[in-house]
Amino acid sequence: MILHITLPEDWAGARRTGRYTASTRGATFFEVGFLHASEDARQAAAVAAAFYADRPDAFLVALDEEALAGSGFAVRREPGDPADPASECFPHVHPGTQARDHIPVPLMTPVAMPGAEARVLRQDTAEAAALQDAGWTVRSRSWGARLHLADDADLAPYRDLVAAAEAQGVEVRVLETADSLALRALDAEAAPRFPRTDGSFHTPLSDDLEARLDGEDGVAVGAFAGAELIGVTLLFRTHGADGDVRWDVDRTAVRQGHEGRGLGKAVKAASVLATHARGGRIWGTGGAEVNAASLRMNEALGFALEPLWLALVPPTPAPTNAG
Numbered sequence: 001m002i003l004h005i006t007l008p009e010d011w012a013g014a015r016r017t018g019r020y021t022a023s024t025r026g027a028t029f030f031e032v033g034f035l036h037a038s039e040d041a042r043q044a045a046a047v048a049a050a051f052y053a054d055r056p057d058a059f060l061v062a063l064d065e066e067a068l069a070g071s072g073f074a075v076r077r078e079p080g081d082p083a084d085p086a087s088e089c090f091p092h093v094h095p096g097t098q099a100r101d102h103i104p105v106p107l108m109t110p111v112a113m114p115g116a117e118a119r120v121l122r123q124d125t126a127e128a129a130a131l132q133d134a135g136w137t138v139r140s141r142s143w144g145a146r147l148h149l150a151d152d153a154d155l156a157p158y159r160d161l162v163a164a165a166e167a168q169g170v171e172v173r174v175l176e177t178a179d180s181l182a183l184r185a186l187d188a189e190a191a192p193r194f195p196r197t198d199g200s201f202h203t204p205l206s207d208d209l210e211a212r213l214d215g216e217d218g219v220a221v222g223a224f225a226g227a228e229l230i231g232v233t234l235l236f237r238t239h240g241a242d243g244d245v246r247w248d249v250d251r252t253a254v255r256q257g258h259e260g261r262g263l264g265k266a267v268k269a270a271s272v273l274a275t276h277a278r279g280g281r282i283w284g285t286g287g288a289e290v291n292a293a294s295l296r297m298n299e300a301l302g303f304a305l306e307p308l309w310l311a312l313v314p315p316t317p318a319p320t321n322a323g
Protein backbone atom coordinates (compact mmCIF):
# COMPACT_ATOMS: atom_id res chain seq x y z
CA MET A 1 0.00 0.00 0.00
CA ILE A 2 1.18 3.49 -0.78
CA LEU A 3 -0.36 6.60 0.76
CA HIS A 4 -1.68 9.78 -0.79
CA ILE A 5 -2.73 12.91 1.12
CA THR A 6 -6.00 14.38 -0.07
CA LEU A 7 -8.28 17.29 0.81
CA PRO A 8 -12.04 16.95 1.36
CA GLU A 9 -12.83 19.18 -1.64
CA ASP A 10 -10.74 16.99 -3.98
CA TRP A 11 -12.18 13.79 -2.51
CA ALA A 12 -15.77 15.06 -2.70
CA GLY A 13 -15.33 16.02 -6.35
CA ALA A 14 -13.83 12.62 -7.14
CA ARG A 15 -16.70 10.79 -5.42
CA ARG A 16 -19.18 12.61 -7.64
CA THR A 17 -17.36 11.90 -10.95
CA GLY A 18 -15.61 8.64 -10.09
CA ARG A 19 -12.33 10.27 -11.18
CA TYR A 20 -9.63 11.56 -8.85
CA THR A 21 -7.96 14.36 -10.83
CA ALA A 22 -5.57 15.96 -8.28
CA SER A 23 -1.87 15.13 -8.13
CA THR A 24 -1.05 17.07 -4.99
CA ARG A 25 -2.30 20.24 -3.31
CA GLY A 26 -3.21 22.82 -5.98
CA ALA A 27 -1.96 20.79 -8.98
CA THR A 28 -3.78 18.33 -11.19
CA PHE A 29 -2.71 14.88 -12.33
CA PHE A 30 -2.79 16.16 -15.90
CA GLU A 31 -0.51 19.14 -15.10
CA VAL A 32 2.02 17.16 -13.07
CA GLY A 33 1.85 13.99 -15.13
CA PHE A 34 1.55 11.65 -12.15
CA LEU A 35 -0.03 11.29 -8.69
CA HIS A 36 2.17 12.16 -5.72
CA ALA A 37 2.27 9.50 -3.00
CA SER A 38 4.26 8.42 0.03
CA GLU A 39 5.86 5.10 0.86
CA ASP A 40 4.66 5.02 4.47
CA ALA A 41 3.36 7.09 7.40
CA ARG A 42 6.80 8.63 7.98
CA GLN A 43 7.03 10.03 4.45
CA ALA A 44 3.38 11.13 4.56
CA ALA A 45 4.07 13.00 7.81
CA ALA A 46 6.95 14.90 6.24
CA VAL A 47 4.80 15.85 3.22
CA ALA A 48 1.88 16.82 5.44
CA ALA A 49 4.09 19.05 7.61
CA ALA A 50 5.54 20.76 4.54
CA PHE A 51 2.36 21.29 2.51
CA TYR A 52 -0.77 20.68 4.59
CA ALA A 53 0.06 22.14 8.02
CA ASP A 54 -2.84 24.63 7.70
CA ARG A 55 -5.30 21.89 6.69
CA PRO A 56 -6.17 19.65 9.64
CA ASP A 57 -8.92 18.16 7.46
CA ALA A 58 -6.38 16.63 5.05
CA PHE A 59 -6.49 12.84 5.29
CA LEU A 60 -4.73 9.70 4.08
CA VAL A 61 -5.87 7.57 1.16
CA ALA A 62 -4.32 4.16 0.45
CA LEU A 63 -3.61 2.76 -3.02
CA ASP A 64 -2.83 -0.88 -3.70
CA GLU A 65 0.10 -1.23 -6.09
CA GLU A 66 -1.09 -4.53 -7.55
CA ALA A 67 -4.53 -3.10 -8.27
CA LEU A 68 -2.93 -0.03 -9.85
CA ALA A 69 -0.74 -2.24 -12.03
CA GLY A 70 -3.81 -4.30 -12.95
CA SER A 71 -5.45 -1.12 -14.24
CA GLY A 72 -2.35 -0.20 -16.25
CA PHE A 73 -0.82 2.36 -13.86
CA ALA A 74 2.92 2.31 -13.19
CA VAL A 75 4.31 3.16 -9.75
CA ARG A 76 7.87 4.45 -9.96
CA ARG A 77 10.14 5.48 -7.09
CA GLU A 78 11.54 8.87 -8.13
CA PRO A 79 13.46 11.65 -6.37
CA GLY A 80 11.20 14.00 -4.40
CA ASP A 81 13.18 16.94 -5.79
CA PRO A 82 13.46 16.42 -9.57
CA ALA A 83 16.43 18.82 -9.63
CA ASP A 84 18.34 16.66 -7.13
CA PRO A 85 18.72 13.03 -8.22
CA ALA A 86 20.14 12.22 -4.77
CA SER A 87 17.01 13.42 -2.92
CA GLU A 88 14.74 10.93 -1.13
CA CYS A 89 12.60 8.85 -3.48
CA PHE A 90 8.80 8.87 -3.35
CA PRO A 91 6.32 6.61 -5.17
CA HIS A 92 4.76 8.36 -8.16
CA VAL A 93 1.73 6.86 -9.89
CA HIS A 94 2.13 7.38 -13.63
CA PRO A 95 -0.76 7.30 -16.10
CA GLY A 96 -2.25 4.07 -17.21
CA THR A 97 -2.87 2.87 -20.68
CA GLN A 98 -6.39 4.36 -20.39
CA ALA A 99 -6.44 7.33 -18.04
CA ARG A 100 -3.98 10.18 -18.50
CA ASP A 101 -5.67 12.68 -16.23
CA HIS A 102 -7.15 10.77 -13.29
CA ILE A 103 -7.09 7.74 -11.03
CA PRO A 104 -10.41 5.85 -10.86
CA VAL A 105 -11.86 6.32 -7.37
CA PRO A 106 -12.34 2.56 -6.73
CA LEU A 107 -8.52 2.27 -6.68
CA MET A 108 -8.32 4.67 -3.71
CA THR A 109 -9.50 3.98 -0.17
CA PRO A 110 -9.41 6.46 2.70
CA VAL A 111 -7.47 4.99 5.61
CA ALA A 112 -9.96 4.54 8.46
CA MET A 113 -8.87 5.87 11.84
CA PRO A 114 -7.94 2.81 13.92
CA GLY A 115 -10.31 2.15 16.82
CA ALA A 116 -12.61 5.02 15.83
CA GLU A 117 -16.23 4.89 16.93
CA ALA A 118 -18.66 4.57 14.04
CA ARG A 119 -21.62 6.78 13.25
CA VAL A 120 -24.57 4.75 11.98
CA LEU A 121 -26.60 6.67 9.40
CA ARG A 122 -29.10 5.73 6.74
CA GLN A 123 -27.37 5.62 3.36
CA ASP A 124 -29.86 8.01 1.72
CA THR A 125 -29.24 10.91 4.13
CA ALA A 126 -27.35 14.10 3.26
CA GLU A 127 -25.28 13.61 6.40
CA ALA A 128 -24.04 10.18 5.26
CA ALA A 129 -23.03 11.68 1.90
CA ALA A 130 -21.28 14.65 3.57
CA LEU A 131 -19.24 12.38 5.85
CA GLN A 132 -18.17 10.19 2.92
CA ASP A 133 -17.17 13.32 1.00
CA ALA A 134 -14.94 14.13 3.98
CA GLY A 135 -13.28 10.71 3.74
CA TRP A 136 -15.41 8.62 6.13
CA THR A 137 -15.63 4.98 5.03
CA VAL A 138 -18.16 2.19 5.55
CA ARG A 139 -17.10 -0.33 8.21
CA SER A 140 -20.30 -2.39 8.14
CA ARG A 141 -23.85 -2.26 6.85
CA SER A 142 -27.16 -3.17 8.40
CA TRP A 143 -30.68 -3.27 7.10
CA GLY A 144 -34.15 -2.51 8.24
CA ALA A 145 -37.25 -4.02 6.66
CA ARG A 146 -41.00 -3.50 6.87
CA LEU A 147 -44.00 -5.72 6.35
CA HIS A 148 -47.44 -4.22 5.66
CA LEU A 149 -50.55 -6.36 5.67
CA ALA A 150 -54.11 -5.17 5.05
CA ASP A 151 -57.12 -6.13 7.22
CA ASP A 152 -58.10 -8.78 4.65
CA ALA A 153 -54.56 -9.86 3.75
CA ASP A 154 -54.12 -13.45 2.58
CA LEU A 155 -52.56 -15.08 5.63
CA ALA A 156 -52.35 -18.56 4.09
CA PRO A 157 -48.60 -18.29 3.32
CA TYR A 158 -47.96 -17.66 7.05
CA ARG A 159 -50.13 -20.61 8.06
CA ASP A 160 -48.23 -22.77 5.54
CA LEU A 161 -44.86 -21.86 7.10
CA VAL A 162 -46.16 -22.83 10.55
CA ALA A 163 -47.67 -26.05 9.14
CA ALA A 164 -44.31 -26.97 7.56
CA ALA A 165 -42.70 -26.90 11.02
CA GLU A 166 -45.60 -28.80 12.58
CA ALA A 167 -45.22 -31.48 9.91
CA GLN A 168 -41.76 -32.11 11.43
CA GLY A 169 -43.35 -32.74 14.84
CA VAL A 170 -42.55 -29.26 16.13
CA GLU A 171 -45.15 -27.39 18.18
CA VAL A 172 -45.39 -23.65 17.45
CA ARG A 173 -47.25 -21.46 19.94
CA VAL A 174 -47.34 -18.15 21.77
CA LEU A 175 -45.18 -18.33 24.91
CA GLU A 176 -46.63 -18.01 28.39
CA THR A 177 -45.11 -16.67 31.59
CA ALA A 178 -44.04 -20.19 32.54
CA ASP A 179 -41.86 -20.34 29.38
CA SER A 180 -39.76 -17.32 30.26
CA LEU A 181 -36.86 -19.27 31.81
CA ALA A 182 -36.58 -21.38 28.66
CA LEU A 183 -36.73 -18.23 26.55
CA ARG A 184 -33.90 -16.66 28.56
CA ALA A 185 -31.83 -19.87 28.28
CA LEU A 186 -32.28 -20.08 24.50
CA ASP A 187 -31.37 -16.40 24.12
CA ALA A 188 -28.19 -16.94 26.16
CA GLU A 189 -27.23 -19.95 24.02
CA ALA A 190 -27.81 -18.01 20.77
CA ALA A 191 -26.19 -14.72 21.88
CA PRO A 192 -22.67 -15.52 20.59
CA ARG A 193 -24.13 -16.48 17.19
CA PHE A 194 -25.71 -13.05 16.57
CA PRO A 195 -23.34 -11.17 14.23
CA ARG A 196 -21.79 -8.21 16.04
CA THR A 197 -21.50 -5.08 13.90
CA ASP A 198 -21.76 -1.36 14.66
CA GLY A 199 -25.41 -1.20 13.66
CA SER A 200 -26.66 -4.62 14.73
CA PHE A 201 -25.77 -6.69 17.77
CA HIS A 202 -27.24 -8.86 20.51
CA THR A 203 -28.36 -7.13 23.70
CA PRO A 204 -29.25 -8.91 26.96
CA LEU A 205 -32.95 -9.44 27.60
CA SER A 206 -34.33 -6.78 29.92
CA ASP A 207 -35.25 -7.51 33.54
CA ASP A 208 -38.85 -6.46 32.90
CA LEU A 209 -39.28 -8.91 30.00
CA GLU A 210 -41.88 -11.03 31.79
CA ALA A 211 -43.93 -7.95 32.71
CA ARG A 212 -43.77 -6.72 29.12
CA LEU A 213 -44.90 -10.10 27.79
CA ASP A 214 -47.79 -10.13 30.29
CA GLY A 215 -48.93 -6.76 28.94
CA GLU A 216 -50.62 -5.86 25.66
CA ASP A 217 -47.46 -4.71 23.89
CA GLY A 218 -45.26 -7.81 23.97
CA VAL A 219 -45.51 -11.17 22.23
CA ALA A 220 -43.10 -14.12 22.09
CA VAL A 221 -43.67 -17.15 19.90
CA GLY A 222 -41.74 -20.38 20.39
CA ALA A 223 -41.08 -23.65 18.59
CA PHE A 224 -40.88 -26.78 20.77
CA ALA A 225 -39.43 -30.23 20.20
CA GLY A 226 -41.25 -32.05 22.97
CA ALA A 227 -40.70 -29.88 26.04
CA GLU A 228 -37.55 -28.23 24.66
CA LEU A 229 -37.73 -24.67 23.29
CA ILE A 230 -35.73 -24.69 20.03
CA GLY A 231 -36.84 -21.46 18.38
CA VAL A 232 -38.19 -18.12 19.49
CA THR A 233 -39.12 -14.71 18.20
CA LEU A 234 -39.90 -11.72 20.39
CA LEU A 235 -41.86 -8.63 19.32
CA PHE A 236 -42.87 -5.38 20.98
CA ARG A 237 -45.54 -2.96 19.85
CA THR A 238 -44.32 0.62 19.36
CA HIS A 239 -46.38 3.75 18.88
CA GLY A 240 -44.65 6.16 16.45
CA ALA A 241 -44.89 9.94 16.68
CA ASP A 242 -46.83 9.85 13.39
CA GLY A 243 -49.52 7.73 15.02
CA ASP A 244 -48.28 4.56 13.31
CA VAL A 245 -48.52 1.44 15.41
CA ARG A 246 -45.85 -1.10 14.57
CA TRP A 247 -44.77 -4.50 15.87
CA ASP A 248 -40.97 -4.48 16.00
CA VAL A 249 -39.12 -7.77 16.08
CA ASP A 250 -36.72 -7.54 19.00
CA ARG A 251 -34.88 -10.79 18.19
CA THR A 252 -35.30 -14.23 16.63
CA ALA A 253 -33.16 -17.23 17.51
CA VAL A 254 -33.10 -20.92 16.66
CA ARG A 255 -31.18 -23.35 18.85
CA GLN A 256 -27.87 -24.56 17.43
CA GLY A 257 -28.36 -27.82 15.55
CA HIS A 258 -31.92 -26.90 14.52
CA GLU A 259 -31.12 -24.10 12.03
CA GLY A 260 -32.10 -24.40 8.39
CA ARG A 261 -35.28 -26.47 9.13
CA GLY A 262 -37.65 -23.56 8.54
CA LEU A 263 -38.11 -22.91 12.27
CA GLY A 264 -37.01 -19.26 12.08
CA LYS A 265 -39.61 -18.70 9.37
CA ALA A 266 -42.23 -20.68 11.33
CA VAL A 267 -41.95 -18.69 14.58
CA LYS A 268 -41.90 -15.42 12.71
CA ALA A 269 -44.91 -16.44 10.61
CA ALA A 270 -46.78 -17.46 13.77
CA SER A 271 -45.91 -14.11 15.36
CA VAL A 272 -47.33 -12.29 12.35
CA LEU A 273 -50.56 -14.31 12.67
CA ALA A 274 -50.79 -13.64 16.43
CA THR A 275 -50.21 -9.90 16.11
CA HIS A 276 -52.39 -9.54 13.00
CA ALA A 277 -55.19 -10.98 15.14
CA ARG A 278 -54.43 -8.23 17.68
CA GLY A 279 -54.82 -5.54 15.00
CA GLY A 280 -51.20 -5.39 13.83
CA ARG A 281 -50.79 -4.20 10.24
CA ILE A 282 -47.17 -3.01 10.16
CA TRP A 283 -44.08 -4.93 11.29
CA GLY A 284 -40.45 -3.86 11.51
CA THR A 285 -37.28 -5.92 11.66
CA GLY A 286 -33.59 -5.55 10.89
CA GLY A 287 -30.16 -7.08 11.04
CA ALA A 288 -26.55 -7.08 9.92
CA GLU A 289 -25.81 -7.26 6.19
CA VAL A 290 -23.60 -10.29 6.87
CA ASN A 291 -26.50 -12.25 8.41
CA ALA A 292 -27.63 -14.06 5.25
CA ALA A 293 -29.96 -16.46 7.10
CA SER A 294 -31.83 -13.62 8.78
CA LEU A 295 -32.14 -11.69 5.53
CA ARG A 296 -33.49 -14.74 3.66
CA MET A 297 -35.90 -15.53 6.51
CA ASN A 298 -37.40 -12.04 6.42
CA GLU A 299 -37.62 -11.90 2.64
CA ALA A 300 -39.51 -15.21 2.73
CA LEU A 301 -42.03 -13.58 5.08
CA GLY A 302 -42.63 -10.66 2.72
CA PHE A 303 -40.58 -8.04 4.55
CA ALA A 304 -39.40 -5.32 2.14
CA LEU A 305 -35.94 -3.86 2.64
CA GLU A 306 -35.53 -0.19 3.41
CA PRO A 307 -32.41 1.82 2.48
CA LEU A 308 -29.34 0.36 4.22
CA TRP A 309 -27.77 1.80 7.36
CA LEU A 310 -24.04 2.52 7.09
CA ALA A 311 -21.58 2.39 9.98
CA LEU A 312 -19.19 5.17 8.96
CA VAL A 313 -15.73 5.68 10.46
CA PRO A 314 -13.57 8.79 10.06
CA PRO A 315 -10.37 8.87 7.99
CA THR A 316 -6.87 9.05 9.46
CA PRO A 317 -5.82 12.71 9.36
CA ALA A 318 -2.58 13.51 7.56
CA PRO A 319 -0.11 13.66 10.47
CA THR A 320 0.96 17.32 10.17
CA ASN A 321 2.56 17.46 13.62
CA ALA A 322 5.09 14.71 12.97
CA GLY A 323 7.30 16.50 10.41
Ligand SMILES: CC(C)(COP(=O)(O)OP(=O)(O)OC[C@H]1O[C@@H](n2cnc3c(N)ncnc32)[C@H](O)[C@@H]1OP(=O)(O)O)[C@@H](O)C(=O)NCCC(=O)NCCS
Binding pocket: 190, 193, 194, 195, 251, 252, 253, 254, 255, 258, 259, 260, 261, 262, 263, 264, 265, 266, 286, 287, 288, 291, 292, 293, 294, 296, 297, 300
Ligand atom coordinates in the same frame (compact mmCIF):
# COMPACT_ATOMS: atom_id res chain seq x y z
C1 LIG B 1 -31.26 -16.29 11.81
C2 LIG B 1 -31.94 -17.56 12.35
C3 LIG B 1 -33.00 -17.16 13.38
C4 LIG B 1 -32.62 -18.24 11.16
O1 LIG B 1 -33.34 -19.36 11.64
P1 LIG B 1 -33.43 -20.73 10.81
O2 LIG B 1 -34.44 -21.59 11.43
O3 LIG B 1 -32.07 -21.29 10.64
O4 LIG B 1 -33.95 -20.19 9.41
P2 LIG B 1 -34.92 -20.96 8.40
O5 LIG B 1 -34.57 -22.42 8.38
O6 LIG B 1 -36.32 -20.58 8.72
O7 LIG B 1 -34.43 -20.35 7.02
C5 LIG B 1 -34.68 -19.06 6.60
C6 LIG B 1 -34.08 -18.86 5.22
O8 LIG B 1 -32.68 -18.60 5.35
C7 LIG B 1 -31.92 -19.58 4.64
N1 LIG B 1 -30.76 -19.86 5.45
C8 LIG B 1 -30.70 -20.55 6.60
N2 LIG B 1 -29.43 -20.56 7.07
C9 LIG B 1 -28.68 -19.88 6.17
C10 LIG B 1 -27.30 -19.53 6.09
N3 LIG B 1 -26.44 -19.88 7.03
N4 LIG B 1 -26.89 -18.78 5.03
C11 LIG B 1 -27.75 -18.40 4.07
N5 LIG B 1 -29.08 -18.69 4.10
C12 LIG B 1 -29.53 -19.42 5.14
C13 LIG B 1 -32.86 -20.76 4.50
O9 LIG B 1 -32.50 -21.55 3.38
C14 LIG B 1 -34.17 -20.07 4.30
O10 LIG B 1 -34.26 -19.57 2.99
P3 LIG B 1 -35.45 -19.99 2.01
O11 LIG B 1 -36.70 -19.33 2.55
O12 LIG B 1 -35.04 -19.48 0.70
O13 LIG B 1 -35.51 -21.49 2.11
C15 LIG B 1 -30.92 -18.55 12.98
O14 LIG B 1 -29.92 -18.81 12.03
C16 LIG B 1 -30.26 -18.04 14.26
O15 LIG B 1 -30.75 -18.29 15.34
N6 LIG B 1 -29.12 -17.31 14.13
C17 LIG B 1 -28.46 -16.73 15.31
C18 LIG B 1 -29.22 -15.56 15.87
C19 LIG B 1 -29.49 -14.50 14.81
O16 LIG B 1 -28.63 -14.16 14.02
N7 LIG B 1 -30.73 -13.97 14.83
C20 LIG B 1 -31.15 -12.94 13.91
C21 LIG B 1 -30.63 -11.60 14.33
S1 LIG B 1 -31.11 -10.34 13.18
